[in-house]
Structure formats: structure tokens, C-alpha cells
Amino acid sequence: MGGDFGPRATVSAAVRALQAHPRLHLSLFGQQPALDEALAQLPRGDASSLSRLTLHHSPAVVAEDAKPSSVLRGSKDSSLSMMLDCVASGEAQAAVSAGNTGALMALSRRALGTVAGIPRPAISTAVPTRGKGHCYLLDLGANVEADAGRLVDFALMGEVMARRIDGLERPRVALLNVGIEGTKGTASVREADARLRDFNHMDYRGFIEGDGIYSGHVDVVVCDGFVGNAVLKASEGLARMLIQRVQQTFEAHWGSRLVGFLARPALRRLRGELDPVRYNGASLLGLGGIVVKSHGSADAIGFAHAISRAMQEVREDLPSQLAHELSERRPVIASVACDRGDSGTDARCQTNE
Amino acid sequence: MGGDFGPRATVSAAVRALQAHPRLHLSLFGQQPALDEALAQLPRGDASSLSRLTLHHSPAVVAEDAKPSSVLRGSKDSSLSMMLDCVASGEAQAAVSAGNTGALMALSRRALGTVAGIPRPAISTAVPTRGKGHCYLLDLGANVEADAGRLVDFALMGEVMARRIDGLERPRVALLNVGIEGTKGTASVREADARLRDFNHMDYRGFIEGDGIYSGHVDVVVCDGFVGNAVLKASEGLARMLIQRVQQTFEAHWGSRLVGFLARPALRRLRGELDPVRYNGASLLGLGGIVVKSHGSADAIGFAHAISRAMQEVREDLPSQLAHELSERRPVIASVACDRGDSGTDARCQTNE
Known part of the structure; x- marks a missing residue:
């Protein structure tokens, strides 16, 4: 029910995914009339793929602007809650939503808990880099403040993801800072840097500055959620502005618009590659289950x-994998009381370290 | 002596500026042989403009990677120190440097002090926005942590700059945050938001997210120096990557390269507008004098x-203007001991509020 396009995008995406993956089974959670309507609008397709689609009526919907605290107190039969219960029970193996991020985070923590004493999951997405590669950036807003211990967690989790999901043998990990010298930055990043230097199994590259995210020189960039969120959203805004200016350049500055016309397919491809400056699908890392957040502006393809x-x-x-590697490599000093998201009322990182 | 191009860029820029501004007088501080060499390489031009140029030999040079603390202990006859003394004595009205930012900041505080109880200056530059406007972003790294009081100072200083320098009647000011709801973000930004809502003279627009920087909807965006530095540098890196990809798109994907060839002037203009995503010249705000930092990668035009x-x-x-307006509008609660940069050994903001 979430995202800018609601069930129109999610239902169409579900059918597309079922056709592409013959062994995939999908459950859709939402208000039945909205799901039916979205299904009815789809072109008639392969009936066999629809046999792997199950619809679940959820009476309630979590509003885009609902606070996590009120969502936790609220209805258990929202589409978000029901979807996550289905993962918690083992009926489904992963959850995907374009809904309210704070609510998704709070409900995921309650339904799935966290692994290896992680007090609060991190959000991570891949951004495109030079050389047509990509780089994972985390955290993107779940932890607006992060002490050294949390930054080290993020580095460990990002490294596991890049290694497991992208098959990199030794992902290159870096800490975002205002300079590359060891004396720069906050106490948290300096302390995290010192600790990461002791991780011999990790290809830790030290500090990088903001431009390093897009350089293609590292595979994982770690920062607190405030910085990551600001950087990612600023990048999205800048990319949209730049693409608009490229188009205006071709529309306005040519006696004949022939060149603009000829350039159109190239510009369209470019926009597809770069807008909105991330591959859609942000992972909530550190949960006891798989939850992926789709960007609110994503269409069916996204x-x-x-x-x-x-x-x-x-x-x-x-x-x-995360639970195993974190338990092996991370000194477990977080209190177990943190393991399950109990209140979720505070947007900040609440570590018990 | 600073910047990627050293005196080659600064000397050439100086002559260019003297020619453009007939009442401008410039003093250049650097090692005499380097200055002479750069001058000798310039095309013979208008001799009258050179009569307004004075060369000052400085035996020492501050290294790009020198720490502010050692610079403060070090030689007083570096080009940076001598330039700032010239401003402190009133002999010059402003200083411009492409050198080591941390050293420039520390030496500027020592030589010029700060105004209105500001404990530490902020760095601000303008970034381009949609609609071909621009927006001031601050702080960009001088204060890697900033409490609510410092964020309010930044808002006041940015507002004065946009009003005085750009002639805007009521600059629109916003606080950067991870969401626009009042419950989001760190305690500092929430507290700063509450205080700024009481400033009736200011057109304060509340929180914006990162993409709001480039939207053209606000004229001043305030954040701590860590966030601002990360956002600005990430933006520079992204813009370089995007421009490279636009070029590659035209070079690689066309049977004939005709379109790419025809598109070249438009692309060049675009690069001029956007790379490196800021108008060159960052102001050190809150000092008892005018100091402008030129980007290290800037050429003579920059x-x-x-x-x-x-x-x-x-x-x-x-x-x-800043001293006057800050004294009027800001409750002076910072200790006077902060007024002069006394040690500069710590990269963090040390407010006594």
C-alpha cells in the first residue's frame, strides 16, 4: 500500500517478478479492493505465474507520516504488520515494502528481533560509482547518532553484504570523514578507525571524504545515519537537477533541436542509470530476517x-551469515535487552554499550 | 602558494582581477622566485594594472598537510601568516587563499579574532540550485560537531550573508535534517529548530532533507560541519562522475560520433556551470575580518x-554587519575567552555555551 504509486506499482512489480522467477512465490498484503483493482488493470498475462501469487486482505494501512511509536501501539492488522508476521512465522522468507521507513524499521525490530546483540539495524543501499561499479553506503538514517561501536558494526555488516551478495573476495571498507588524516573528525570516527585497523580479516582502507563514495575505490562506506541520509538525499537532489540541466542544455541552446532529438535515447539511458542515484532496494541489516525497503518514488520496475x-x-x-560473522568478529558487549525493539519511540540509536 | 596549481593560478588570477577591477589593489604573499616565475610566464599585458600589484616575499610556506596546531606554533613569516597580519593591521581589507583550510582557519582566528562572541567561525559556500539560483550551505567543516546554539549562529550568519551580499530581502533559511517532521533528528537540530521558530525577523522554513539543498526553495541551509563537508564533497564527486558518464554516453553509444561532436559545446558549458558544484570562494564567517578560501582545485578563473x-x-x-546583527539578535552567552583562537589544537567546536 506504500510508496508514491501504491498498489499500482507493487502489484505490477509482483507479476513482473513472478514471470521472471519461475520458483518465486509472492504474498501481497493490502486492502483487498485496492489489490483487486490493481490486478484488474494489468494486461492479461501468463496464468501460471499468478498461481504463485497470494493476496492477503489487511484492514489497516500505516500512514506515510505515522510515527513509529504510534504504529507500534496501533493496529496489528496493517499490511506492514501482517507481512512481517508472515516472515516471523517462517511462512515467508523475506519482506519488501515501499511504505513508511520508520514504521517498517520499528515493526521489523518487534517482529524479527536483531542478531548478535545489534541494538538497532542499519539501512544500506548501493550507489553507482565511477567505472560502472557500485558502493554500499550505511547507515542511511536508522541511527542518527552512532558511537564507535555502532560504526564498527556497520563496517562489519556492510563488508559481509558486499562479500556474500556481490561475491567480492575482499570488499574494500572505508569510514566517511571530513579529511583523511587520523586527527580529523569526531571522537566516534577516530575511535572507530582505531578499532577497524585491528580487524585483520577486513580490507579496511581508513578514512575517505565524501567524494570517495563515488570514486569506485571502495565497496563499503560507513557513516552515522544522519550523515548517510543527508549525503544520499543530497545526491538524489543533485542528480535530478543535473539531468534536468542536461536536458535543458539540449533544448534551449541549439538553433536546431536536431541534436537534442538525436541525443534523446542516450539521455534516457543515462537517466535510467543514475536517477535516483541508487539501485532500488535498501536492506535493513542486523535484523533476524530479511527486510528490503523500496524507495517511495520507485515504479514497478524499481x-x-x-x-x-x-x-x-x-x-x-x-x-x-551476519549473525555468524558478527558473533565471531564483534566483541558482544551490547545488552540483550536491546535485542528486540521494545519501544522504538526514539529515532536515535540507543546502544547499551 | 597553495592549491593544486600554486602561484601559476593565483598570480594569473591576480592579474586578471586587477584588469577587471580598476580600483582594486592586490598584495601577493609567497616565495619570491615562485612569484617571479609565475609573473614572467604571463602574457605581456596592461602595465597600469601591474602598478596596483605588490609582491611580498614570505620565506616560509604552510604545507598542505600541516596540522593547525603545529602551524600556530610555527613560523610567523609564512605566506598565510603574513597575509593575515596585513589584514589585521588594516593594510589590506580582505584575504584570499587556496591553502590548507585548517591552517587558514586557525591563523585567521589568531590574527583577526571573532565577532559577537562567536566561538569559532563557520565556512560557507554557495551551491547551484534548480532554476539557476544558488543556496548557501554552512558549516562546511570548521565545526565537526555543533550544538543548537552553534546551528542558530550559522543560520543567523548565513541569513545576513544572503541578504547583504545577494541583496535578498528575506532569505529563506532551513535546517538540514533526516526528515521534515519535528520529531526527527538529533537533539541539537530539534532544539535549534525550536529556537529559530522564535526569530520573527527571519524567514525560517523549518527542516529540509538533503535533496532540498538543490531544490531552489531555500537560500540558506544549515548543518554541522561534518554533515556539510560530507554533503559538499559527495556532491562534487557525484557531479564529476555524472559529467564523465554524460561524455561517455556520447562517445560510446553512437555508430557515428557526430552527435557527440555536435553536443560538445553544450557539454562544455554544462561542465563550467556545475563542476565542481559550487561557485568558487568559501567565506569564513564570524571572523573580525574578511577571509575567503579558494578551492584547492580552482584554476585562475576560479x-x-x-x-x-x-x-x-x-x-x-x-x-x-555580522557583528552588529549577531549582537542584536543572538543572546551573548559564549565566554569571551573563546573570542580569540587560542590553541586551535582540537578540530572540534569548543563552545562555552
Whole structure:
């Protein structure tokens, strides 16, 4: 029910994904009339793929602007809650949603808990880099403040993801800072840097500055959720502005618009590659299950991409891998009381370290 | 002596600025042989403009990677120090440098002090926005942590700059956050938001997210120096990557390269507009004098732009305006001991509020 396009995008994406993946089964959670309407609008297709689609009527819907605290107190029969219960019970292996991120995070923590003493999951997505590669950036807003211990967690989780999902042998990990010298930055990033230097199994590259995210020189960039959120959203805004200016350049500055016309397919391809400056599908890392957040502005193709992302994480059993590697490599000093999201009322990271 | 191109760019920029502004006088500080060499390489031009140029030999140079603490202990006859002494004595009205930012900041505080109880200056530059406007972003790294009081200072200073330098009647000011709801973000931004709502003279627009920087809807965006630095540098990196991809799109994907060839002037203009995603010349705001930092990668045209920026601030007498308006509108609760940069050894903001 979430995202800018609602069931129109999610239902169409579901059918697209079922056709592309013959062994995929999907459950859709939402208000039955809306789901039926979206299904009815689809072109008649392959009936066999629809046999792998199950609709679940959810009476309630979590509003885009609902606070996580009120969502936790609220209805258990919202589409988000019902979807996550289905993962918690083992009936489904992963959840994908374009809904309210804070609510998704709070409900996911309650339904699935976290692994290896992680107090609060991190959100991560891949951004495109030079050389047509990509780089995972985390956290993107779940932890608006992060002490050194949390930054180290993010580095460990990002590294596991890049290794398992992308098959990189030794992902290159870096900490985002205002300079590359060891004396720069906050106490948290300096302390995290010192700790990460002791991780011999990790290809830790030290500090990078903001431009390093797009350089193609590293595979994982770690920062607190405030910084990551600001950087990602600023990048989206800048990319949209730049693409608009490229188009205006071709529309306005030519006596004949022939060149603009000829350039159109190239510009369309470019926009597809770069707008909105991330591959759709952000992973909630550190949960006891797989949850992928689709961007609110994603269309059916984008949402289908987020479904593929979830499938990759299922194939690699990412939560178990994270639990295993974090337990091995991370000194477990967080209190167990943090393991389950109990209140979720505070948007900040509440570590018990 | 600073920047990627050293005196080659600064000397050429100086002559360019003297030719453009018939009443401008410039003093250049650097090692005499390097200055002489750069001057000798310039095309023979208007001798009358060179009569307004004075060369000052400085035996020492501050290294790009020198720490502010060691620079403060070090030689007083570096080009940076001598330039700032010249401003402190009133011999010059503004300083422009492409050198080590941390050293420039520390030496500027020592030589010029700060106004209105500001504990530490902020760095601000303009970034391009939709609709071909621009927006001031601050802080860009001088204060890697900023409490509510500092964020309010940044808002006040950015507002004065946009009003005085750009002639805007009521600049629109916003606080950068991870969401637009009042419950989002750190305690500092929420507290700063509450305080700014009480400033009736200011057109305060509340929180914006990262993409709002480039939207054209606000004129000043306030955040701590860590976030601002990360956002600005990520934007520079992204813009370079995007422009490279636009070029590759035209070079690789066309049977004939005719379109790419025809598109070249438009692409060149675009690059000029957007790379490196800021108008060159970052202001150090809150000092008892005018200091403008030119980007290290700026060429002679970019450095000349930074000189123009300094001239604008001289015309408006920006430090006095800031001192006046801050004293009127800001509750002076910072200790006077902060007024002069005494040690500069810590990269963090040390407010006594």
C-alpha cells in the first residue's frame, strides 16, 4: 500500500517478478479492493505465474507520516504488520515494502528481533560509482547518532553484504570523514578507525571524504545515519537537477533541436542509470530476517528490483551469515535487552554499550 | 602558494582581477622566485594594472598537510601568516587563499579574532540550485560537531550573508535534517529548530532533507560541519562522475560520433556551470575580518572568482554587519575567552555555551 504509486506499482512489480522467477512465490498484503483493482488493470498475462501469487486482505494501512511509536501501539492488522508476521512465522522468507521507513524499521525490530546483540539495524543501499561499479553506503538514517561501536558494526555488516551478495573476495571498507588524516573528525570516527585497523580479516582502507563514495575505490562506506541520509538525499537532489540541466542544455541552446532529438535515447539511458542515484532496494541489516525497503518514488520496475534484492539475500541466507560473522568478529558487549525493539519511540540509536 | 596549481593560478588570477577591477589593489604573499616565475610566464599585458600589484616575499610556506596546531606554533613569516597580519593591521581589507583550510582557519582566528562572541567561525559556500539560483550551505567543516546554539549562529550568519551580499530581502533559511517532521533528528537540530521558530525577523522554513539543498526553495541551509563537508564533497564527486558518464554516453553509444561532436559545446558549458558544484570562494564567517578560501582545485578563473567574492564582502563590510546583527539578535552567552583562537589544537567546536 506504500510508496508514491501504491498498489499500482507493487502489484505490477509482483507479476513482473513472478514471470521472471519461475520458483518465486509472492504474498501481497493490502486492502483487498485496492489489490483487486490493481490486478484488474494489468494486461492479461501468463496464468501460471499468478498461481504463485497470494493476496492477503489487511484492514489497516500505516500512514506515510505515522510515527513509529504510534504504529507500534496501533493496529496489528496493517499490511506492514501482517507481512512481517508472515516472515516471523517462517511462512515467508523475506519482506519488501515501499511504505513508511520508520514504521517498517520499528515493526521489523518487534517482529524479527536483531542478531548478535545489534541494538538497532542499519539501512544500506548501493550507489553507482565511477567505472560502472557500485558502493554500499550505511547507515542511511536508522541511527542518527552512532558511537564507535555502532560504526564498527556497520563496517562489519556492510563488508559481509558486499562479500556474500556481490561475491567480492575482499570488499574494500572505508569510514566517511571530513579529511583523511587520523586527527580529523569526531571522537566516534577516530575511535572507530582505531578499532577497524585491528580487524585483520577486513580490507579496511581508513578514512575517505565524501567524494570517495563515488570514486569506485571502495565497496563499503560507513557513516552515522544522519550523515548517510543527508549525503544520499543530497545526491538524489543533485542528480535530478543535473539531468534536468542536461536536458535543458539540449533544448534551449541549439538553433536546431536536431541534436537534442538525436541525443534523446542516450539521455534516457543515462537517466535510467543514475536517477535516483541508487539501485532500488535498501536492506535493513542486523535484523533476524530479511527486510528490503523500496524507495517511495520507485515504479514497478524499481519495486521488482527490490524484490530481486530480497531474493538474493534469501539465497545467501544473509541474516544467518551476519549473525555468524558478527558473533565471531564483534566483541558482544551490547545488552540483550536491546535485542528486540521494545519501544522504538526514539529515532536515535540507543546502544547499551 | 597553495592549491593544486600554486602561484601559476593565483598570480594569473591576480592579474586578471586587477584588469577587471580598476580600483582594486592586490598584495601577493609567497616565495619570491615562485612569484617571479609565475609573473614572467604571463602574457605581456596592461602595465597600469601591474602598478596596483605588490609582491611580498614570505620565506616560509604552510604545507598542505600541516596540522593547525603545529602551524600556530610555527613560523610567523609564512605566506598565510603574513597575509593575515596585513589584514589585521588594516593594510589590506580582505584575504584570499587556496591553502590548507585548517591552517587558514586557525591563523585567521589568531590574527583577526571573532565577532559577537562567536566561538569559532563557520565556512560557507554557495551551491547551484534548480532554476539557476544558488543556496548557501554552512558549516562546511570548521565545526565537526555543533550544538543548537552553534546551528542558530550559522543560520543567523548565513541569513545576513544572503541578504547583504545577494541583496535578498528575506532569505529563506532551513535546517538540514533526516526528515521534515519535528520529531526527527538529533537533539541539537530539534532544539535549534525550536529556537529559530522564535526569530520573527527571519524567514525560517523549518527542516529540509538533503535533496532540498538543490531544490531552489531555500537560500540558506544549515548543518554541522561534518554533515556539510560530507554533503559538499559527495556532491562534487557525484557531479564529476555524472559529467564523465554524460561524455561517455556520447562517445560510446553512437555508430557515428557526430552527435557527440555536435553536443560538445553544450557539454562544455554544462561542465563550467556545475563542476565542481559550487561557485568558487568559501567565506569564513564570524571572523573580525574578511577571509575567503579558494578551492584547492580552482584554476585562475576560479581563483579570480574568489577575489571577486572577497571584494563583495568588503563593499558590504560583512564582518561589521555580522557583528552588529549577531549582537542584536543572538543572546551573548559564549565566554569571551573563546573570542580569540587560542590553541586551535582540537578540530572540534569548543563552545562555552
